[in-house]
Amino acid sequence: xxxxxxxxxxxxxxxxxxxxxxxxxxxxxxxxxxxxxxxxxxxxxxxxxxxxxxxxxxxxxxxxxxxxxxxxxxxxxxxxxxxxxxxxxxxxxxxxxxxxxxxxxxxxxxxxxxxxxxxxxxxxxxxxxxxxxxxxxxxxxxxxxxxxxxxxxxxxxxxxxxxxxxxxxxxxxxxxxxxxxxxxxxxxxxxxxxxxxxxxxxxxxxxxxxxxxxxxxxxxxxxxxxxxxxxxxxxxxxxxxxxxxxxxxxxxxxxx
Amino acid sequence: xxxxxxxxxxxxxxxxxxxxxxxxxxxxxxxxxxxxxxxxxxxxxxxxxxxxxxxxxxxxxxxxxxxxxxxxxxxxxxxxxxxxxxxxxxxxxxxxxxxxxxxxxxxxxxxxxxxxxxxxxxxxxxxxxxxxxxxxxxxxxxxxxxxxxxxxxxxxxxxxxxxxxxxxxxxxxxxxxxxxxxxxxxxxxxxxxxxxxxxxxxxxxxxxxxxxxxxxxxxxxxxxxxxxxxxxxxxxxxxxxxxxxxxxxxxxxxxxxxxxxxxxxxxxxxxxxxxxxxxxxxxxxxxxxxxxxxxxxxxxxxxxxxxxxxxxxxxxxxxxxxxxxxxxxxxxxxxxxxxxxxxxxxxxxxxxxxxxxxxxxxxxxxxxxxxxxxxxxxxxxxxxxxxxxxxxxxxx
Numbered sequence: 001x002x003x004x005x006x007x008x009x010x011x012x013x014x015x016x017x018x019x020x021x022x023x024x025x026x027x028x029x030x031x032x033x034x035x036x037x038x039x040x041x042x043x044x045x046x047x048x049x050x051x052x053x054x055x056x057x058x059x060x061x062x063x064x065x066x067x068x069x070x071x072x073x074x075x076x077x078x079x080x081x082x083x084x085x086x087x088x089x090x091x092x093x094x095x096x097x098x099x100x101x102x103x104x105x106x107x108x109x110x111x112x113x114x115x116x117x118x119x120x121x122x123x124x125x126x127x128x129x130x131x132x133x134x135x136x137x138x139x140x141x142x143x144x145x146x147x148x149x150x151x152x153x154x155x156x157x158x159x160x161x162x163x164x165x166x167x168x169x170x171x172x173x174x175x176x177x178x179x180x181x182x183x184x185x186x187x188x189x190x191x192x193x194x195x196x197x198x199x200x201x202x203x204x205x206x207x208x209x210x211x212x213x214x215x216x217x218x219x220x221x222x223x224x225x226x227x228x229x230x231x232x233x234x235x236x237x238x239x240x241x242x243x244x245x246x247x248x249x250x251x252x253x254x255x256x
Numbered sequence: 257x258x259x260x261x262x263x264x265x266x267x268x269x270x271x272x273x274x275x276x277x278x279x280x281x282x283x284x285x286x287x288x289x290x291x292x293x294x295x296x297x298x299x300x301x302x303x304x305x306x307x308x309x310x311x312x313x314x315x316x317x318x319x320x321x322x323x324x325x326x327x328x329x330x331x332x333x334x335x336x337x338x339x340x341x342x343x344x345x346x347x348x349x350x351x352x353x354x355x356x357x358x359x360x361x362x363x364x365x366x367x368x369x370x371x372x373x374x375x376x377x378x379x380x381x382x383x384x385x386x387x388x389x390x391x392x393x394x395x396x397x398x399x400x401x402x403x404x405x406x407x408x409x410x411x412x413x414x415x416x417x418x419x420x421x422x423x424x425x426x427x428x429x430x431x432x433x434x435x436x437x438x439x440x441x442x443x444x445x446x447x448x449x450x451x452x453x454x455x456x457x458x459x460x461x462x463x464x465x466x467x468x469x470x471x472x473x474x475x476x477x478x479x480x481x482x483x484x485x486x487x488x489x490x491x492x493x494x495x496x497x498x499x500x501x502x503x504x505x506x507x508x509x510x511x512x513x514x515x516x517x518x519x520x521x522x523x524x525x526x527x528x529x530x531x532x533x534x535x536x537x538x539x540x541x542x543x544x545x546x547x548x549x550x551x552x553x554x555x556x557x558x559x560x561x562x563x564x565x566x567x568x569x570x571x572x573x574x575x576x577x578x579x580x581x582x583x584x585x586x587x588x589x590x591x592x593x594x595x596x597x598x599x600x601x602x603x604x605x606x607x608x609x610x611x612x613x614x615x616x617x618x619x620x621x622x623x624x625x626x627x628x629x630x631x632x633x634x635x636x637x638x639x640x641x642x643x644x645x646x647x648x649x650x651x652x
Contacts, residue, residue, distance in 0.1 A: 050549040051418060051535065053427045054273050054434070060417055073547045097271050097534040102548025124271045124534070128261070132534075149275040151437060159274075170275060174435030 003090040003118040004042065004143055004165040008200040012255040013041035013222030014213070015202055016229050016248055017094065019062035020045050021071025025079045027238045034245030036089040039252035042166075042202075044121065044224065047076055047095035054123035056177030058227040061234060073103055077111050084116040092119035092145065092165075100133060109136045119143035119165045127159050137164070148193065148201075149173075150184040160196035167193055167201040169220060177227050179206030187219040210254030217255045225251060262451020265574055267567030270450040272537045275434045283441075284452040286357045291459065296356065303348045307381070308338045310345075310463065314471035314628070320598050327481065327621035329614055332468050332630045334492060335603065341633030342464060342492040343374035343445060349460035351378035354441035361385040361440045365429040367394055367422035367488065368559035368606060369401025370633050371445030376410035378443075386410040389428045391421040394558045397641050419552040422488070422562045426536055446489025447566035450537030454567050461495025468628055469499045476626060482507040482617070485630040486609040487580065488524070488560035490569045492632035497578060507579065509617075510569060511609040513555030514582035524553035526565040527573050527580035535563075540570040556585040556645065559606040559633075587612040589645055592635060604633035605642065 007013050016035050020028050028045075035043055048066040052059065080091070093112065100108045100122065112120065119142060125132065130144060137144040143165025148156055150173055160167060169189055171182045186203055193201055203216045204224030213223045232247065233240045262268045270280060290296040304310040313333040321329045334342035351362060362379050364386070366372030372388040379386035388405055392414040395402050405412050418424040426449070433442040447454045447461070465483070472480055483500055485493035487510035500506040512525040523529055526541050533542040535550060543551035543563040555561040565580075572578035588605055591612035596602045603611055607630065614629045621627070635642075643650045 051423065051427050053430050053536070056431075057417075067549065098542075098544070098548040098550070100548075101532075101534045102544060102546075123273050124537075126270060126272060126274050126277050128270050128277070147274045149273070149277075151275050151278050153278060155274075155277065170273075173275060173437065175431045 002143060002165065004092070005200070007042035007090045008166065008221050010041070012217040013200070013202060014039060014248065014252040014255055015042045015044055015222050015224040016040050017044040017046060017224060017226035018229060018233070019048055019059065019066050020076045020079065021048060021066035021069050022062040022230070022233055023065050023237055024069050025071060025075065027240060029079065029083060030241035031233070031244050032083060033087060034241045035248050036087050038245045038249040040089055040248050041222065042090045042092065044092055044094045044226070045080070047073060047093055047099055049096040049099055052096060054175055056175040056227060058230050058234070059176050062230045073099060077115055080117060081115040090118045091116070092121055093117055094121040097122050097124050097132070105133050105136050109133065109140050109142050112142045113140040117142065119145050121145045121168060123147060127155065148189060156189065156192045157196045160193045163197055163199055166199055166222070168224065169201050169203045171203050171205045171207065176205055178208040178231070182206055182212065186216060190219045210250055213251050214254045223255065262455065264568045264571035267538065267540045267570040268451055268454060269539050270537060271534050271539065272450045273434055276437070279433070279437045280450055280452065282357070286353060287452055287456050290353055290356055296352065300349055300352055303352070304345065304463065308344045308348060309336060311467040312336055314468055314475070316475070317599050320595065323598055324615060324618045326619040326623065327625035327627045328623070329618055330472065330480070330626065330628045331601070332464060332496065332628055334464060335607070335631045335634035339374045339377050340636070341370040341374065341604065342461060342495060343371040344377065345463055345495065346445065346457050346460040346491060347371070347374040347378045347443060350441065350443045350456065351382050351384065354443065355382055355384065357441065359439055359441040362443045363387045363389070363429050363432050363440055364443045364445060365422065365425035366390050366445065367425065367561060368557065368604070369394070369398040369405070369637065370559060370604070372412070373401050373404050373408070375443050376405040376408035379410060380408045387413060387432070389413050389415050389425040389432065391419070391425050392416050393420040394422065398558055398637055400637050422558065423550065446491040447494045447568060448489040448536060448538060448564060454538070457491050458494045458498060458568060461491050462498040464492065464495035464630060465497060465499035468496065472626070472628065479503050479506050480626040480628045481621065482509055482627045484509045484511065484610045484614050484627060486511045486560060486606045486632060487565060487569060488513065488562045488606065489564070490566040492630055494566060494568055496630040497572070501577060508572065508577065509613060510578055510580045511583045511613045512580055513557050513560035513609060514584045515554040515556070517584055518582045522554040524555040524561050524563065525582040526563065528582045530563070538567050540567045541565055556588065556641070557605045557609065559604070560609065581613055583609040583612045589642060591615055592638070592642055601631065602635035603631045604635045605638040607632045608635070
C-alpha cells in the first residue's frame with residue numbers, strides 16, 4: 001500500500017495545506033509538526049510560485065511572503081529531508097508545472113522520492129498534459145495527483161481510470177479561498193468516480209468550518225483545507241503553530 | 257501518449273486547471289465549426305471591411321526610405337484600423353464566435369489598453385457585457401485607454417497582484433474565467449495561452465500578411481526581402497509573418513522589447529534572455545529565474561511588457577525561420593520621434609520597436625531591397641509617457 005493510501009486507511013482523512021516558507025521555514029516546520037501531532041492524515045506542502053493562477057488572494061499572499069523571504073525549491077527539499085527525521089505523516093507537494101519543469105522533471109521527482117515526498121499536485125497540469133511528468137512519477141513511485149472539477153462532466157471517467165494516489169475533487173468553480181457555501185453536488189461527482197476507480201477521493205477549495213468538513217466527508221474520503229489555515233498564518237505569523245494545531249484538532253474531530 | 261494537439265514543435269499545449277478544460281474544448285469545437293462556415297466568414301468579412309476599415313494600407317514611406325538611404329520601406333498601416341491597432345482583427349473574430357456560442361459576456365486582459373479598447377468596442381457593437389483586467393501600473397501609464405474602455409461601457413478592473421502589469425492581468429483574467437464559464441468567453445488578445453488560443457488568434461491576425469502579400473505583389477511585382485514587426489505575446493508579428501512563412505527568401509524579424517538592455521534585469525526580451533518553461537497555459541520561452549519563478553520584466557511599452565512569447569514564435573525561432581532581435585527603450589523612443597517627424601505618422605511605442613530595427617538594417621541594404629514594417633497601432637496613447645521619458649510633463 002502506498003503511503004497515500006495509508007493516509008485514508010484509518011477513516012475519513014483530514015488534509016491541511018501550508019505554503020513552505022510562509023513566513024519562514026522554521027515556522028513551517030513547527031506548524032507541520034503541530035499538524036501531525038493533532039491528527040493530520042496527509043499534509044500538503046506548497047512550493048511557492050511567483051504567479052499562482054489557481055489561487056485566490058489568501059494563498060497568493062502566502063506565495064509572495066514565502067518568496068520574498070528567500071525560500072527556494074532547494075531549500076524546501078533540505079527542509080523536508082530534515083522534517084522526515086521525526087515526521088512520518090504522508091506528505092505531498094503542491095506547486096505549479098513550471099517549478100517542476102524548470103528544476104528538471106527527473107531531478108525534481110527523484111529528489112521527492114529520496115526525501116520522502118509521496119505525491120505531487122500540479123493544478124496547471126490537466127489530463128491532456130500529464131505525460132509531461134507521469135512516466136517519471138511512476139518510475140520513482142511518486143503519485144501524480146489528478147484533479148476533478150465541477151465542470152469535468154464527461155471527463156470524470158477518463159481521469160478517474162488513470163488516477164494515482166488519491167483524487168482531488170475541486171469543490172467549486174474559481175480559485176482557492178474560503179466559501180460560505182458549496183453548491184456543487186459532490187455526491188454526484190463521487191458516484192461517477194466510484195464507478196471508475198477505487199482510489200480515495202478528497203474534497204478541497206472553499207472548506208473552512210468543522211460543519212462543512214463533516215458535510216463533505218459524508219460523500220468523500222477526505223477533506224482538504226488551505227486558505228483557512230493560511231489566513232491564520234497571515235494573522236499569527238511566527239506564532240501560528242499553536243492556533244493551527246488547535247484548528248487541525250477541531251477539524252479532524254469533525255470527521256469522526 | 258502525449259496529446260499533440262495545439263503544438264508548434266515542442267511548444268504550446270494546454271497547461272491549465274481542469275476547471276477550464278471543457279471550456280477550451282468547447283471553444284475549439286466551435287472554432288473548427290465556424291471557421292469553415294460561409295455565414296460566419298461573410299459576417300466577419302463584412303465587419304472587417306465596413307466597421308474596422310480593412311484592408312489596411314500598405315504605404316510606401318518614400319521620405320523615410322530616402323532619409324535612411326537604403327532599402328525601400330513599406331508600412332503596413334494597422335494603426336489606421338478602427339480603435340487604432342491590429343487588435344480589432346482578432347477581437348471581431350472572437351467576439352462573433354463567442355456570440356455564436358451563446359456567450360453574453362467577454363473578459364479580456366490588456367497591457368497598453370489596445371486589446372482592452374478593441375474588446376470593449378466589439379462588446380458595445382455586439383451588445384455584450386465586458387470586463388477588462390489591466391495591471392494597476394498600466395492603468396496609470398495608459399490612463400486615456402482606461403477612459404476609452406469605460407466610455408464604451410466596459411468595466412475596467414485594476415490588477416494589483418504581482419508586478420501589476422500585463423502578466424498579472426492575464427493571470428487575473430484566467431482566474432475570473434475559472435469562476436464564471438457558462439456565459440463568459442475569455443477574449444485573449446495575443447497568440448498565447450492554452451490551445452486553441454494561439455491558433456485562433458493567429459488565424460484572425462493572418463489577414464495582415466494576406467493583404468500585405470497581395471499588396472506588395474501588386475505594387476512591386478515581387479515579394480519583400482524582410483518583414484519586421486514588434487513582438488510581445490506576438491499577435492501582430494505572427495499576423496505579419498504567417499502568409500510569408502513558406503516564402504523562404506523573405507526574412508521574418510520580430511523585435512522584442514529589451515527595455516534598458518538585455519544585459520540588465522530591466523528587460524522583456526523573452527527569446528534573447530529567457531528559457532523554456534510552462535506558464536499561462538503554454539510551453540514556450542519565458543523570462544524566469546533558475547527555480548522557474550517568472551521574472552518581473554520591464555519595458556517602456558506596456559504592450560510588450562510580458563515575460564513570455566507565443567508558442568508559434570518559439571517554434572519559428574527554434575527552426576530558424578524567424579529572427580528575434582532586442583530593441584531598447586531608447587531606440588524605440590528615437591524611432592517613435594523619427595517616424596513622426598519624417599512621415600507624419602505617430603506609431604504606437606510598441607510598433608516603434610519595429611521601426612527602430614528597420615532604421616538599423618535599411619541603410620545596410622541595397623536600394624533594390626524591400627522591407628515591410630508593420631505599424632501595429634497608433635501612438636496617441638503614448639504621447640504623455642514619451643513626453644515624461646523626455647523630461648516633459650504634459651496634461652492630457
